[in-house]
Amino acid sequence: MAKTLYLETFGCQMNVLDSELVLGQLRGQGYVATDDRDTADVVIFNTCSVREHAEQKVWSRLGQLRDRKAADPNFVLGVIGCMAEREGAEIFKRNPHIDILCGPAELDKLPGMVQNAVTTAGGRNVISDRRHVALMGNSVRRSSTLQVARDDLEMLDLSRAVSPGDDLSQAYVRITRGCNKFCTYCVVPHTRGPEVHRPPQNIIDEVRKLVDAGAKEVTLLGQTINHYAFDHSDGRRTTFADLLYAVHEATPDLPRLRFVTSFPRDFSDEALDAMRDCERICRYLHAPAQHGNNRLLKLMNRGYSIEQYREFVDRARERMPDIAIVSDFIVGFPTETDEEFEQCCDIVRYAKFKQSFIFKYSPRPGTVAIDRFEDDIPEDVKRARNNRLLAVQGEVIAENNAALVGQTIEVMVEGESKLVSRRAKATGVELGAGFGGTARSSGPEETVDTQLVGRTRGDQIVVFDGDLSLKGGLVNVAIDRASQMTLFGRRVAEAAVV
Ligand code: SF4
Structure with a gap:
């Protein structure tokens, strides 16, 4: 057996x-x-x-x-x-x-x-x-050992087998492993080792294999994905932008291509151009700011200033006004003052983040920060800052979502909306088409379990009525109203604008 x-x-x-x-x-x-x-x-x-x-x-x-x-x-x-x-x-x-x-x-x-x-x-x-x-033992290997590890891990990625019945609705393909950034709060460079970039043809072949097996959306993965650069033995270099164009071109039957996670520094114009030019690359950037204050960014060893982060947001929005940008934040990092924390709220408003993942600082064994800094921000202060930033982000989401009401949006259908209906019911908050900042209780219609749920190219959740046979396909949905979590609409024939 x-x-x-x-x-x-x-x-x-x-x-x-x-x-x-x-x-x-x-x-x-x-x-x-x-x-x-x-x-x-x-x-x-x-x-x-x-x-x-x-x-x-x-x-x-x-x-x-x-x-x-x-x-x-x-x-x-x-x-x-x-x-x-x-x-x-x-x-x-x-x-x-x-x-x-x-x-x-x-x-x-x-x-x-x-x-x-x-x-x-x-x-x-x-x-x-x-x-x-x-175990890897020590993330800094001798170079010969590192090369062997690279080759062996490459074989592991290449060995990927797709079996009938596998859920390919969210297929992932790694393009880099490890990280060289050594942010002071992060354990990843110590556990996953130095950054290694996979050969482009292997990546393209793997995406192709998944698309042939039925994948409708592929997400390219890397810890600092936009730093991808593969040096070929003949001296050529494939940049991240080159890779995006190449994968897009090799998979014309792939409806959606995404990538995460981006590092805000050195995000090239060429890569932003590739996102703008390739219609099936989702206009979605997860580019964690982590903080809004330069002193804190320095303590975190992030390697950029908040001015540089703003400039990166500007360059992205110039090319793609509809782009959804998502951030991470750490609040209550050692020595953070109230004024410095407030600058996190400023960057949320400036960048109009689609969403922020907000974490209260906690010292992690194996990181530089645990040895270098005293965890001196009281828990109640961390909690208050966390809640305040969540509230600011909530206001921004409400404004972002309200701006989508009345638009027709391309949605990839994921299936029945049972979960979303429950969540909408649990939050009990809904914003009407003419949203102006007030909330009212959700109506009984959100508990209908036969509604469909899908995602926009910017990763917003959309709920609408439809037949389950649409699952896995793209439909156009006119957005009628929005809550903080969800957009609600109806299927239409007209072309999507977003
Ligand atoms: S936070 Fe991201 S960029 Fe910084 S060290 Fe960790 S994985 Fe690398």
């Missing part, structure tokens, strides 16, 4: 993609994915170290499985991803029942490790005999 695998993923899209690749590899070994953690032959957690909360969840899951391992020594338990890399042997100390530990830069080794763990599990009493560890 086929062995079963439970694979749970925490963190960013990069981890989601890693899990997909791992799943593909283990399927090749005969494993079948299951949602039932309690009966799975192999349980693997793909972990994230960016937020403490995600790590706590993993510690808790590992504790819950201690009894199971004691009762069934043949059961194999693994931890992969950033937490495995950052915590290393500490995970074994706290959880001696774990069999496998594998960092993100060694995932190509995981199938062999699982095979070895299955073979040796249960038959040994000497715990060290059944431990299988592959």
Whole structure:
């Protein structure tokens, strides 16, 4: 009988993609994915170290499985991803029942490790005999080792298999791995290692493979994706802009191409031109500002000033007035004053962000900030700043969404809107077509579960009536009204303007 695998993923899209690749590899070994953690032959957690909360969840899951391992020594338990890399042997100390530990830069080794763990599990009493560890060790490898790791990881990406029934509504393709930026609050350069850029033809082939298998939207992934540059052996260089044009041209049957995450510094005019010129590249930029004050940006080691960030927003909007820009913010970073925090609100208003992911600073082990700065902003101040920035962002979203009322927008249909209906009902807030800043309670019509939900090119959620057979297709929707989370409209034949 086929062995079963439970694979749970925490963190960013990069981890989601890693899990997909791992799943593909283990399927090749005969494993079948299951949602039932309690009966799975192999349980693997793909972990994230960016937020403490995600790590706590993993510690808790590992504790819950201690009894199971004691009762069934043949059961194999693994931890992969950033937490495995950052915590290393500490995970074994706290959880001696774990069999496998594998960092993100060694995932190509995981199938062999699982095979070895299955073979040796249960038959040994000497715990060290059944431990299988592959960590990057130190993110700064000797260059020859780094090259081997690059090649092995490239093989992992290239090994991607698409199986019938796979959900390809959100397909990811990695174009770079790792990061060289060393922002002081971030653990990624220490867990994923230095930046490595994949050969362009391999990226194009992978996107092509996904489109042939039915993908309607592909998102290119990289930690600082716009810094992509591949140097060919003959001296040519493929820039990020070149890559965008090449992928767009090679996949005329792909309705939507996206990319995340952009680094605000050095975003070239050529790459912005490519976004403007290629009609199927979504006008969506996730380019985290992180802060609005230059002193704080310097403490964070972001490498740009807020003036440079504004200039980047200006260049993007000059070319694409309808572009949706999304940011991340850290509030309550050490030594941040009220006045400095206020500048975060200023940049939200200036850039008219479509959305901001706002986090209260918390010192993370393995980062520069935890050693260099005292976490001196009280929790209640952090919370107040977090709420204030959320409120400012909410006002901006309301204005952005109200401006879309009356427009006809291209929407990719994702399916039934049950979740969105529930969310609209839960928030109880709705903005009418003539929105002027007041809110009123949502009406009963939002609870109708047969409505469809889709996304605009700018990633706004749109709810409208339609037939489920439209799922996966593009339709034009005239927007009648908007809430903070959602646009509501009706299907129309006329051409979309956004
Ligand atoms: S750019 Fe900064 S925040 Fe982003 S992954 Fe690299 S170090 Fe972390």
